Amino acid sequence: MINIKSLLILFSAVCLLAGCAGRSAPPQQKPVTVGYETGSVNRGSSAPRQNYRFDSPRKIEEGSSAAVVTLWRQYQLEADADKTQRATATLERALRIEPRNPFLWQQLAKIKLDQEQPRQAVAMARKSNSLAVGNPYVQLGNWRIIHEAKDQLDDDSGADFAEERIEFLEEAIARKGTRGG
């Protein structure tokens, strides 16, 4: 069972990396109930079906307006000075300028995690993921947050799932790296 699963993961990853998934991937399993009643995502496979772009922005400075970068730097200064409330307000100010910036949502998720609000952290990291389709770097950061939050929540299966995503993304990024990408 594990072998089949691993093979599937590997196959999907190879397809994705080789650009085989140019069109939306076809169904890979029979219709099943996919656990929506608990609000979790499809757990049929740990491999995300996305066309990852390895030239996606890795840092907020690479994919945001100058205005947001200015506020980001202000946020960092305030956070370093332990002015947590003010720092959060600055981040939210940036979010009002770019409400669909996944880096900002990710940082808010980190803040929630630090504030021991794991449910909020998971929601914000997922929101960031939904806005960072195709960006493996942002998604990797988000899954790490989700993993830690799930640990805080004692949700073992959720943490395991996050860990699988982390491993997949780390492996994909590493492969791309060795190819000079």
Place this chain on the structure above:
Amino acid sequence: MARKSAKKSTSAKSGQESVFQRVFGTLWRGFLSISIIAACIGTLAVAGYAVYLDRIVRTQFEGVRWELPAQVYAKPLELYPGYSFSQKELMNELDRLGYREDELLRGAGAYHVKGSAIDMHIRGFGYWDGEQPSKRVRAHFSESSVATLTDLDSDDAVSLLRIDPLLIGSIYPSHGEDRVLVKLDEVPSMFSAGLILIEDRRFLKHWGVDPVSIFRAFVVNMKAGRVVQGGSTLTQQLVKNFFLDNRRTMWRKVTEAMMAVLLEIHYDKREILEAYINEVYVGQDGSRAIHGFGLGSYFYFKKPLKELQPHEIALMVALVKGPSQYDPRRRPKITKQRRDLVLDEFHKEGFITTEEVEEYKSRGLGVVGKAGSTSQYPAFVDLVRRQLHGQYVDDDLTSEGLKVFTTLDPRIQAQAEKHIADGLTELEKSRGLKEGTLQAAAVVTSTDGAQVLAVVGGRNPRYAGFNRALDALRPIGSLAKPVSYLAALRQPERFNLLTLLEDEELELPQRDGSIWRPQNYDKRYRGEVSLHQSLERSYNIPTVRLALKTGLPNVVRTFEDLGFKRRVMAVPSLSLGAIDMAPLEVAQLYNTLATGGYYSPLLSINSVTTKDGEPLSHYQLELKQAVPEGPVYLLNWALQRVMRVGTARSAYSQLPRTLNTAGKTGTTDDLRDSWFAGFSGSRLTVVWLGRDDNKPSKFSGSQGALKLWTRIMKDIENDSFSPPIPDDVETFPFNPNDIEHDDDDACDDGPAFPVPFIRGSMPEDYEPCDVDGFGGSRKRDPLDWFWKIFR
């Protein structure tokens, strides 16, 4: 005898005299004693009264001198290079904020248009995150967006510029006193000097009471035969306003004089003048009394006191004599005469030159807008007040001078107000209805930020009465349908967008024994329709059947998940909108859809500070994944089709076709309520239209509310709705108009579109069209055999 008798008589007389003297002496002494005692008692009483007054004066003057209403501010405008904001829009914004055109940018609150640029002297402002100093900046525009921002003093590029927010209202106590506190240092010197000149020339010389002025006023009044001049000093006027009532009795005058002297003993002239400037009554706005020149300056000129020009200062000073008599909005002619009189006095004293006095006298009063409301944006401030009530007690809100920073966007609010008012008039005309028959309400939010940007409580947005956006609980009709469809799509093993639904006559026995027979809007039956078609065309019977199959408790739960807080009854008619909601509640529900299933409580407040800028509360964004992204993505696909081919397609007669939107019409029985809720990638707008007497409005959702919605959305900044495809969603090409889906020959009947499915949930007997890239040339997929293995 005669002598004897005379002697006797003399002695009798002297005896009488001595009796008289004794009696008189006794009486006199008694009188003296009583007088002395009375004087002592009187002195003691006066002294005691003076001590009593002294205590009142000191306690009230040194303690909280005023109840300072909370000041409510709109969202500040943030400018940055690349921001889609035209030069004209910025000019409008600066005018709204009371900035004046001045080529030399003298002082904050000035701007100058120069070709494709605007030079601005931005006001300093104390925000939640600290003080932002005043700044001189040039904004260059390229077409309809900001190209560059440059600091005019350092020549450095500016990456982000925040412009001081609009004061949109205040939360004042029930007795109606409203004010904005100013410090004497912030008051222009001409203002203080002018006020003293006109109201109390000898202010700096007297001790609270001025006998010279009283005598002069007495003479003038005697000559005139009526009261034409008062002898009260500024200090006495302050005492009267601050401590006493308006009764004209001798005792009150004595008390006023005593208190004025006491005030002068304890406080210096600067403190008394500052108090006067903040206390004096300068106008009336409905039930709201405008106190102090700080608020008066905003009330009449929409800008801070320190930015008033000499002719504006003269008007403010002129008003003090009688704010009702010299109301510049109601009685401009007589007010201008008095203002010019004050300007003449300014000239005589050398405040302004001969050329200046003529120039200023030639100017109009320059008063902005119309009064007659209790706040500029009463419906929005009402929402703010309600959100604050959970956290602050009434006294704090009405007396501590809190600064409340809200999410209101004045530009969007203005558009929403305009289109509701104009749109209603047009709709009434189109149906021959008397003007004023219809009412409407609207709420606009920023979807991802979950912020309420605008609230319109009725067609007269300045009227602070019934707030329909928050309080008009009306059945929502078909606006409820997406909730049933979402509940169904959460069961992907049972339902997808192409699932066939029966559209045949339906009879449902009720608890009371009666039979409920829902009907389609057009009273027709279509046999079978696909799930997405049923939503696009807003069919009733398939919707009820779908809700029943899905399970009513699941529908109820989805209402709750989307953010509806009140109790929902699990009855079949729920699926057709037999549930009352206010527009704001609908906005909350649809905002969760617009964000892909992430619920955030809608916020109208960002933060609250003390009057000195100390942060008190920051309203953080909260997020909860309320509904999984996949089913919401599928639902939103169908709601986009509502806009393109369904009941709301008329919106695209005005909206640009490149702007993707999603939404739903709503109509209730007998056309009583007309609803529309819809969103772009950045804004959600909900509109209700109906009548206050609940009689039929004669408009369906698409004939009424949609028209208003379209007008609003057309004129506000919007991003196209293009949600990212969630991980668990895959798309296949189908001809959406083919309801069988098991024969790819049907694909020849029309173009194929990508139809989303929850991954792995597409039934095996479905045959997607063989289309290369959805819409390209049709050809067989060489790997078809391979994909089928995995199905």
